[in-house]
Amino acid sequence: MTANLKRGASTENDKKPKKAKQNIGSDSESELSDVPDEPQQPPQVEQVTQVKQESPSNLKHASDVTPKVENTNGLEISSDLVNLKEIENNKVSNDQDLNTSTVSPKKPSKSNKPSDDSDFDEKPKARSSRRSTSAKKEKKENVTDDEKKTPKKTPKNSSQPPNQTPNGDVKDEGDEEDDYKWWAEQGGFGDGTERWSTLEHNGVFFPPEYIPLPKQVKMKYDGKLVELSNEAEEVAGFYAAVLGSDHAADETFNKNFFQDFQSVLRDYPPLDGTKIKDFEKCDFSPIREHLDIEKEKKKAMTKDEKKRTKEQRDEIENPFTHCLLDGRKEKVGNFRIEPPSLFRGRGAHPKKGKLKLRIKPEQITINIGKDAKIPDAPPGTNWGSVQHDNTVTWLATWKENINGAYKYVYLAPGSTLKGQSDMSKFEKSRELKHYIGNVRESYEADLQNKVMFDRQRATAAYLVDRLALRAGNEKGEDEADTVGCCSLRCEHVMLRPPNLVTFDFLGKDSVRFYQEDIKVDPQVFKNLRIFKKEPKGPQDPIFDRIHTTVLNNYFRGFMKGLSAKVFRTYNASITFQEELKQTPNEGTVAEKLLSFNRANRNVAILCNHQKNVSKSHDATMDKMGDRLKALKYQRRKLRQMLAQVADDKKVYKDHPSFKDEESDLEDEWMDAHEENERDKEVERQKKKFERDNEKLRNEDQKEMKPEDLGERLQEVEEKWKTVTKERRAGKPDVGKKNQTQLTTAMQKMEDRLEAFRVNASNKDEVKDVSLGTSKINYIDPRITVAWCKAYEVPVEKVFAKTLLTKFTWAMETSPDWKF
DNA sequence: GCAGGCGACTCAGAAAACTCAAT
DNA sequence: AATTGAGTTTTCTGAGTCGCCTG
Structure with a gap:
């Protein structure tokens, strides 16, 4: 059994904890008065928590992990000046770029692959001029009558059609989208809710219809072959595909699957009248064998055959891979509609194994520019609805049948839209460094507040800041039981005097967060002891007076847009920058890369990013x-x-x-x-x-x-x-x-x-740590680029192709740039 | 005024696909 | 030179966050 060690077992507390008891105890002073009023603890400047990890290999760097960077207001000014200058310079050079590239004869196309000839290439296109912030525009309007949503907000204004460059030139090569250096322009987005002016696309790509198995391939029931309907056979095939995996050994998964399978069987009974009543008597292995053979066949294809198949596939997908946004050709991310399958919920998800249904065009809402041609739904079908909302960034959406969650088709991470959001995310967390001193001062003072509400809020803020915990929204009964800061329960926190705390809980994706004997501020220790006090039991929430909204409202009071997640980004980036500062600028590139990866690893540990140890490790x-x-x-x-x-x-x-x-x-x-x-x-x-x-x-x-x-x-x-x-x-x-x-x-x-x-x-140390997540989402790429330049390490050594594309906006960062 | 849930977005590890070095 | 298999990159889609709206 490859029991996932990382994930907490679902066993022990199978019962879901009761919902948060509100206001256990009272807000009276007496409640808090058992805290000997410590002679004003000076807010400890160095509350360096000793982070001890479960695995011994982590011990070494444990204490380095906690961010120690204090408010650096004064010190950072100079670097900010440098920055402004830099931006200024970029601006100039980029403006030149713009001019030359629009005026000069068109560049030879980088590639002449047919796949680049999307429909969009025929249309005139121009680099969009920056969105004007003052124009006015209309709200989205639905084309179909079954409009279900009302506009949430009235986007401010609009801009003129951007399909032309200032000088009237028309951009004619679709794959030049990279030329648009939005990051060099002033303002950026964010002062309005409008995200684009024009949007054209061809809709979404649907997975192929189900192809029934060859006649002789059948599942067995009670040892006998069964003649399934196509509908049921498809579902049986989904299960055959997970045979041998951990899922097939999971009780919940099997129970849910069988329930849904039986319901399909009721609607589409076996043609030979077999009554399928008992999961144990089902044998899907003949289907599995067939699938394996097909896989082998595919693998055994010659290089040429594989290439041809790929080309054919690319050909039919081609119309959907790109869209035209503000006149620029941009890559679409997940343009393929998710095919039906069995829901693979993580951890102890109560719905794992349920049948995820095929999505029909009628369930899909298309979002597209007002003047754009509405793409055809597949022959004989219609879109559920079509809308023109330029305050959102998705091209299509549908509601998924397991949890009723919305799914969206977005642009690719390398697109302008995503890049802008990404950059503004880092700019926001970068701004936090000017406020972090205030924030810390405030919550440190509140740790001793007489009001329970304030004290809990301060303690939660401390954990979010010092331990990089997620906010921890409430979760429902029909989801896996995982927690974050605000949803921590008494059973997740163990206290050992004088001020050592052990955390043990399942976080996002049911990844275990386990840190033993972390040294915390003595007041935090006292608070946690109070919050855990009788009559609370193990299943009761630590923070019974607050929730994520309270915490985020508090943070927002310090800085516009500040919320719990910003602390993760801030601490990750600042930690990374500090770690890189220590790396020696000598030796081979390989040695430098090693220290780079070590810094990356420390950030990943800070954020508790884990992965399964590979079987072959x-x-x-x-x-x-x-x-x-x-x-x-x-x-x-x-x-x-x-x-x-x-x-x-x-x-x-x-x-x-x-x-x-x-x-x-x-x-x-x-x-x-x-x-x-x-x-x-x-x-x-x-x-x-x-x-x-x-x-x-x-x-x-x-x-x-x-x-x-x-x-x-x-x-x-x-x-x-x-x-x-x-x-x-x-x-x-x-x-x-x-x-x-x-x-x-x-x-x-x-x-x-x-x-x-x-x-x-190094390899051993990193075996269960996932470096990618922090590199992709938490570390400001400009830190990396600046380091690469200063240390003469080619940036391609640390960013693979997709990351280079995703981070184009950061590539011009100068070597002395500071987060 | 606030709980609850909706909607849109970011972030997450697993799995699939690809690459590259060893044989 | 072809194969293979380990390591790396990309894709996939589930799981969070958080602001806003509604009653």
């Missing part, structure tokens, strides 16, 4: 251990060679470590290693012999005789015998090598060994 580590020993073996040889020729003792004075013997290198292992190496060489010789003979045959020359091979092999045997003998005697043959050569070789070997060790331990 242990094997990989074993292999690395072997390769390490092989290196040590070579070092041993070098060391003993050097010992034979080192006539002056200066070598050892300069390099005292050259005398050290290799640890952990047993004779047995070396025996086996040499045998191994010998066998490998024998194999190589045999193969070479074959190859050589083949060549000779082809050239019509006489082949070598088997005896020739025997002779060669004999030599190999002899050679290794000698090696073993010399090694056992501790006197390997030095040959013609002199002391200088050996010293250099030894030094190189030492370096290699060290690099290898660092690499291996």
